[in-house]
Amino acid sequence: MQLLPGAEPFVHEGSPTGVLLCHGFTGCPQSMRPWAEHLAARGLTVSLPLLPGHGTRWEDLQHTGWQDWYATVDRELTALAGRCEEVFVCGLSMGGALALRLAARRGDAVRGVAVVNPAVTFPRGRGLALGVGRFLVPSTKGLTGDIAKEGVGETGYDRVPLHAAHSLRRLFRLVREELPQVTQPLLLLRSTVDKVVPASDSALVLASVSSRDVTERVLRDSYHVATLDHDADRIFQETDDFISRLSTRKTARDRT
Template structure:
C-alpha cells in the first residue's frame, strides 16, 4: 500500500548524538518532520520511523496493535545505539507513551526524553465500551489536525479503527504501571488548549516518573499537534538546548550524509 504524501519515514546520518522521534496514534512522521529537519540541520543523527499500520489507510492500522508500534521504535533505538554515543527520544501524543516505555525498558541507553502532549489514558465513557464496541463497529471519527495555526493540516487518518483504539488503551495502562522505572532527564511540553489529550495526562506522568531532572513547559499558543503549530519553533529550540546540556559531544561532527 503506498504511503501518503508527506508521511514517509526520515533518517539522517549525522554526528555522535542521536535522536529518535516517535509520532502519534493515527498520525505519521509528517507531524514531526520539521522537528527532525531542525535537528538534522544541526548535525545530529536522526531517526523518524513510520509506525506499522500508519501513513497509508486506516484499514492497515486495523490489523496492528501496540506491540507492532513499540517493536518498531525499539528496533530503531537499537540501531541508533550502535551508531551513536548518546541517544535521546522525543515523542508526540502516543509517541510520548512509546518514548516513556523505551526509557523504562532501556535505562541508561536513553539519555533523556522530550515529550509533547504525551498521552497516558483513553478518556471518556467510550473507553469502557471499547472491549465490546470493537466487535460491533469498525471505526469512529478521527483525531488528526487539532492545530490552532490556520491552514496547517496533519497527515493522518480521518477514521480510528476500534481494534487499534482498544490496543492503545491497553498500552497506556501498561506504560502507566512502568512510569516509576523512568529515571532519565525529562522535558515535558504540553498545551492547555489540547482537544485530544487533556492536561491531566501530563500531570499524571510528571507525578509518577522517578526522574529528578524535570522541566515542564506550557504551550499557550498551540493545540494538540504543537509541533506543527504556533509554538513549533520554541519546541525545536528547547529540545535542542535540552540535548546540548546533556550531551557534551553534541557539537562533534560525524558523517553528515543522508536525508
C-alpha cells in the same frame, strides 16, 4: 501500499548523538518532520520511523497493535545505540507514551526524553465500550488535525479503527505502570488548549516518573499537534537546549 504525502520515514546520519522521534496514533512522520529536520540541521543523527499500520489507509491500522508500534521504536533505538554514543528519545501524543516506555525499559540506552502532549490515559467510558463495540463498529471519527495555526494540516487518518484503539488503551495502562521506572532527564511540553489529550495526562507523567531532572514548558499558542503549530519553533529550541545541556558530545554547529 502507497504512502500518504509526508508519511515517509526520515533518517539523517550526523554526530555521535542520536535522536529517535515517535509520532502519534493515526498520524505519521509528517507531524514530526519539521522537528526531525531541525535536529538534523543541528548536526545530530536522527531517526523518525513510520509506525506499522500508519501512513496508508486506516483499515491497515486495524490489523496492528501496540506491540507492533513499540517493537518498531525499540528496534530503531537499538540501531541508533549501535552507531551513536548517546541517544535521546522524543515523542508526540502516543509517541510520547512510546518514548516513556523506551526510557522505562531500556535504561541507560536512553540519555534523555522530550515529550509533547504525551497521552497515557483513555477516557473510561469509551475504553469500556471498546471491549464489545470494536466487534460491532469498525471505526469512529478521526483525531488528527488539532492545530490552531491557520492553513496548516496534519496528515493522518479521518477514521480511528476500534481494534487498534483497544490496543492503544492497553499500551497506556502498561506505560502508567512503568512510569516510576523512568529516571532519565525529562523535558515535557504541554499545550494549554488540547482537544485530544487532557492536561491531566501530563500531570500524571510528571507526578509518576522518578526523574530528578524534570523541565516542564507550557505552550500557550498551540493545540495538540504543537509540533506543526505556533509554538513549533519553541519546541525545537527547548529540545536543542535540553540535548545540548545533557549531551557529552558537541554537534557540528556547536564546534563552529
